[in-house]
Amino acid sequence: MKKFILAALTVFMGSNVFAQEIDFGIKAGVNFASISDADDLSNRTGFQAGIFGGIKFTDNLGIQADLLYSQQGAEFDAGDFDLTYVNVPVVLKYYLVQGLNIQAGPQFGFIVDDNISTVVGDIEESIEAEKTDVSGIVGAGYDFPFGIRVDARYNFGLTKVVEGSDSKNSVVSIALGYSFL
16 A cells, blocks of 8 residues: 555656746847836836746746846936846746736846936936836736747836835836747
């Protein structure tokens, strides 16, 4: 009896290990970014590009992490508000039906370049952005069987972009990816 239980556990555990799907690839897309709680600012369109990796634990549940170069910020008449980040989103993916998934999780951003300045008359004032950014992510995606991935996400800032203000990042992104595995 002990041998039968041990054999059954071995088969069960082995099938679970092989049921896991590993995913690795590249992605690129467009960002429609803005800054919340800021007057006279409009959306800034930028791009994002990078790599992703993930594991699908069951038919319905997986996790994915990305490493993305991301242009964010906002547009306004009295200066510049251009932000460039290296973002690391980590999302839990729940598959509703084959390929179609909803996503949620945190994103950790690290500023690469900030160009924030205001012009009042002849005086230009530079402002520095915070070095890190933490956001929440919600979204949806579709993983095609032949490696193509499409996702749309909304990133809502949880930390302030500039010290002393209530402004936070707000980004809608649409991306296309290709999985090598």
